[in-house]
Amino acid sequence: MTALTVTDLCKHYGALKVTDHVSLDIAPGEIHAIIGPNGAGKTTLIAQLSGQLGSDSGRVALDGKDITHLSMPERVRLGLARSFQITSVLPGFTALENVALAVQARQGSSFRFFGTVAAERALNAAAMEALHEAGLDHRAQIPARSLSHGEHRRLELAIALATKPRVLLLDEPLAGVGGEDAETFVENLRRLKGRLTMVLIEHDMDAVFALADRVSVLVYGRIIATGAPDAIRSDPEVRAAYLGEEEQEIA
Amino acid sequence: MTDMTDATRVTAAATRPALSGRVKAALTLFVLFALMPPLASALNDPFYVLIGTRILAYAIAALALDLILGFGAMVSFGHAAYLGLGTYAVAILSGFGINDLLVQILAATAMSAVFAAVTGAISLRTRGVYFIMITLAFGQMAFFFFISLSAYGGDDGVALASRSTLLGMEVLKTDFGLYYTTLVMLIGLFFLCHRITKSRFGRVLTGIRENPTRMEAIGFAPFRYQLTAFVISGCITAMAGVVLANQAQFVSPAFMSWHKSGELIVMVVLGGPGTLAGPIAGAVAALLLEEWLGALSEHWKLFFGLFLVLMVLFSPNGITGLLKKLGFGEKQK
Ligand SMILES: Nc1ncnc2c1ncn2[C@@H]1O[C@H](COP(=O)(O)OP(=O)(O)OP(=O)(O)O)[C@@H](O)[C@H]1O
Ligand SMILES: [Mg+2]
Numbered sequence: 001m002t003a004l005t006v007t008d009l010c011k012h013y014g015a016l017k018v019t020d021h022v023s024l025d026i027a028p029g030e031i032h033a034i035i036g037p038n039g040a041g042k043t044t045l046i047a048q049l050s051g052q053l054g055s056d057s058g059r060v061a062l063d064g065k066d067i068t069h070l071s072m073p074e075r076v077r078l079g080l081a082r083s084f085q086i087t088s089v090l091p092g093f094t095a096l097e098n099v100a101l102a103v104q105a106r107q108g109s110s111f112r113f114f115g116t117v118a119a120e121r122a123l124n125a126a127a128m129e130a131l132h133e134a135g136l137d138h139r140a141q142i143p144a145r146s147l148s149h150g151e152h153r154r155l156e157l158a159i160a161l162a163t164k165p166r167v168l169l170l171d172e173p174l175a176g177v178g179g180e181d182a183e184t185f186v187e188n189l190r191r192l193k194g195r196l197t198m199v200l201i202e203h204d205m206d207a208v209f210a211l212a213d214r215v216s217v218l219v220y221g222r223i224i225a226t227g228a229p230d231a232i233r234s235d236p237e238v239r240a241a242y243l244g245e246e247e248q249e250i251a
Numbered sequence: 252m253t254d255m256t257d258a259t260r261v262t263a264a265a266t267r268p269a270l271s272g273r274v275k276a277a278l279t280l281f282v283l284f285a286l287m288p289p290l291a292s293a294l295n296d297p298f299y300v301l302i303g304t305r306i307l308a309y310a311i312a313a314l315a316l317d318l319i320l321g322f323g324a325m326v327s328f329g330h331a332a333y334l335g336l337g338t339y340a341v342a343i344l345s346g347f348g349i350n351d352l353l354v355q356i357l358a359a360t361a362m363s364a365v366f367a368a369v370t371g372a373i374s375l376r377t378r379g380v381y382f383i384m385i386t387l388a389f390g391q392m393a394f395f396f397f398i399s400l401s402a403y404g405g406d407d408g409v410a411l412a413s414r415s416t417l418l419g420m421e422v423l424k425t426d427f428g429l430y431y432t433t434l435v436m437l438i439g440l441f442f443l444c445h446r447i448t449k450s451r452f453g454r455v456l457t458g459i460r461e462n463p464t465r466m467e468a469i470g471f472a473p474f475r476y477q478l479t480a481f482v483i484s485g486c487i488t489a490m491a492g493v494v495l496a497n498q499a500q501f502v503s504p505a506f507m508s509w510h511k512s513g514e515l516i517v518m519v520v521l522g523g524p525g526t527l528a529g530p531i532a533g534a535v536a537a538l539l540l541e542e543w544l545g546a547l548s549e550h551w552k553l554f555f556g557l558f559l560v561l562m563v564l565f566s567p568n569g570i571t572g573l574l575k576k577l578g579f580g581e582k583q584k
Contacts, residue, residue, distance in 0.1 A: 050468070076470035088468070090461040101458050104451060105470035111479070112451040120451075163469055 009058035020221035036218035081165035087152040091145035099127035102162035134158035276528040308494040313518040313530035315487035321525030329390025335507025337492015359489040367485030408503020523571030
């Protein structure tokens with residue numbers, strides 16, 4: 001059985017077809033990268049898969065269960081989490097509180113009005129673990145608004161991990177992260193490999209080829225090729241449509 | 252934790268004070284409230300005790316509104332409806348010979364819970380300015396409903412023969428009794444709201460205020476939490492109404508006019524939304540200014556407006572922000 005099945009998914013804005021009959025089969029434990037030029041519709045696809053955005057037609061199934069008409073919170077509770085390309089956290093909360101809230105969402109009722117949530121050890125421990133996996137545990141007590149850009153990207157990852165997803169949709173986790181920082185980040189992601197299924201949108205080709213089991217290429221809302229990283233690298237159509245400009249980097 | 256910088260450690264400590272600035276500020280206010288009546292009678296001004304009761308009642312309402320306005324970013328412009336429901340619960344029950352405060356509070360909160368659940372469920376389909384307008388519309392609907400209620404005097408309202416009893420005792424008969432009963436209610440409700448904001452539920456509510464999309468992306472559907480907070484807030488506001496009916500010994504639709512809803516918002520904004528203690532101080536400041544400016548000039552609303560503009564210009568976070576600027580209290584989330 002596939003972890004995530006996308007069948008003939010469509011979405012258009014006026015005359016613009018942003019998602020054009022996209023079909024994908026993501027295997028359990030796979031890291032499936034989706035690459036494509038700016039404006040190809042990658043973020044829109046993630047929004048549709050996560051339930052943030054409705055689809056015009058097509059199906060999405062998680063572990064064989066049809067989730068096409070479920071809301072974003074419902075999908076999260078079934079084990080489908082996402083991160084945001086543009087950091088979207090709770091700015092007034094500390095990093096720890098941001099993550100603890102994601103743990104709380106799946107652990108026990110949130111209709112508890114009396115106990116002090118900051119003192120709940122189980123929540124804080126699970127949150128610290130997710131922060132550690134994202135490499136941000138040393139900044140747990142810092143308000144999210146005071147974190148640097150790179151730390152925001154890690155917080156995005158930690159929050160998504162804290163929901164204990166089976167399938168994780170990452171929208172350019174490395175956006176704006178460079179150099180050494182990017183390398184350790186890729187290392188953080190590699191350690192998750194096999195434990196959960198990942199759909200990874202990324203412009204950083206080093207990261208893509210270091211992590212992905214398979215790569216799909218999205219251009220103008222259409223998947224023009226899917227295959228192993230090496231096959232994609234040498235696919236002439238892909239080179240023409242997308243990789244051409246970066247040929248030198250990956251050669 | 253060896254690589255924790257000094258800055259990290261300082262911030263970590265500051266977020267967990269033994270007694271938060273919010274509680275300290277509230278306790279200070281409560282002590283001042285408790286000292287006021289003996290002081291007033293020593294100065295031969297017992298009249299102030301009745302004014303004080305009115306202030307405490309509005310402080311309860313401002314506290315309740317802060318729970319949704321400050322912590323949930325829900326600007327309800329129809330909260331006077333709950334004040335009104337509280338006052339009419341007293342009038343209607345006393346018509347049936349039921350005068351016990353606890354029964355009145357129970358009835359007032361039950362009525363308000365239903366009204367808040369229905370109107371809140373509809374209002375929460377909208378956001379921002381639309382939410383403000385639709386809560387205002389529901390408030391006006393309640394206002395006109397009670398105006399048309401001729402059995403209770405319609406527009407003119409109805410006088411109450413006596414004050415409520417508490418478990419058969421006539422505790423509220425004296426102005427002192429009523430004042431201190433209201434103060435006990437205010438203190439109890441402050442700590443209730445304080446606990447709620449520190450709870451799991453409170454964290455979710457504040458999270459929705461900060462970023463609803465993020466909350467959905469971790470599995471929370473905002474609506475049910477916002478609606479629950481809206482209902483709690485309405486119920487607490489109704490308790491303030493029960494007190495006001497006793498304080499004025501008179502009930503009329505004037506308690507639920509949109510001016511009152513606006514005044515409640517002013518109290519919260521003046522005091523500093525999202526601080527609980529702030530709006531209590533905001534209620535005191537707004538009502539005292541109203542008394543004094545009202546005595547000084549019939550154009551007091553103009554001066555009050557001017558004062559508000561100055562407040563917004565110089566201290567966007569209300570009295571709480573002003574105190575912080577002057578070096579009192581610590582930074583809070
Ligand atoms: N709400 C919207 N209304 C109209 N057009 C939109 C909307 N959202 C996105 N688009 C358009 O859809 C296309 C795809 O956008 P999307 O953000 O999905 O691209 P992307 O592949 O994530 O790009 P990037 O690499 O820059 O992140 C773009 O042309 C964009 O302008
Ligand atoms: Mg994008």
